[in-house]
Amino acid sequence: MLDFIPLALLPILIFLIRVTDMSLDTLRVLFVVRGRRSQAWLVGFMQSALWVIAVASVLGHLDNLLNVLAYAAGFATGNVVGMRIEERLAIGHSHLRVVSPSRGNAVASAVRAAGYAVTELSGRGKDGTVSILTTSLRRRDIDAVRREVLQADPDAFVTLSDIRPLHRGFWRA
Numbered sequence: 001m002l003d004f005i006p007l008a009l010l011p012i013l014i015f016l017i018r019v020t021d022m023s024l025d026t027l028r029v030l031f032v033v034r035g036r037r038s039q040a041w042l043v044g045f046m047q048s049a050l051w052v053i054a055v056a057s058v059l060g061h062l063d064n065l066l067n068v069l070a071y072a073a074g075f076a077t078g079n080v081v082g083m084r085i086e087e088r089l090a091i092g093h094s095h096l097r098v099v100s101p102s103r104g105n106a107v108a109s110a111v112r113a114a115g116y117a118v119t120e121l122s123g124r125g126k127d128g129t130v131s132i133l134t135t136s137l138r139r140r141d142i143d144a145v146r147r148e149v150l151q152a153d154p155d156a157f158v159t160l161s162d163i164r165p166l167h168r169g170f171w172r173a
Helices: 012-031 039-061 065-089 104-113 137-154
Strands: 094-102 119-124 129-139 157-163
Touching: 012 039, 012 065, 012 137, 039 065, 094 104, 094 137, 104 137, 129 137, 137 157
Parallel strands: none
Antiparallel strands: 094 129, 094 157, 119 129
8 A cells, every 4th residue: 555655664654644543533432422423424534544554554564573563553552642632622521529528618619719600519428418519511621620629628529520411501601
């Protein structure tokens, strides 16, 4: 497939194609999970075209072990690179849950002052009454809200879940 490339450079090219292919694969899965059909189609198209080129290049030169190693290394590296890209893009929404044994009001006030909606609930933990605070937010806002929470209550128990909003609610603009 890439017969015009000098054989010494082929492993490097296979590695780079595979890193790109797998990075796109990670993003494609993200778009599928988030229900973004057109982006999933476009990224899937590009990813599969690169995969065909990489596989054909390896199979066309099986006598060179470096090609196989480059393919495998590109696969592994592409997974990590794709994860990094996905973290940076922070596409989608998450649900943050905070359990605060004693500073729930302070946490809720701090999060609201930062411009985010918070729902407060009362709960019972092993040591007594706790405040349970929930907020749904864009993934790109997670770090800012987490800082507000931990500044108001360093002992808070914080969990995060990815969500897919269905209907209404308050979203910080």
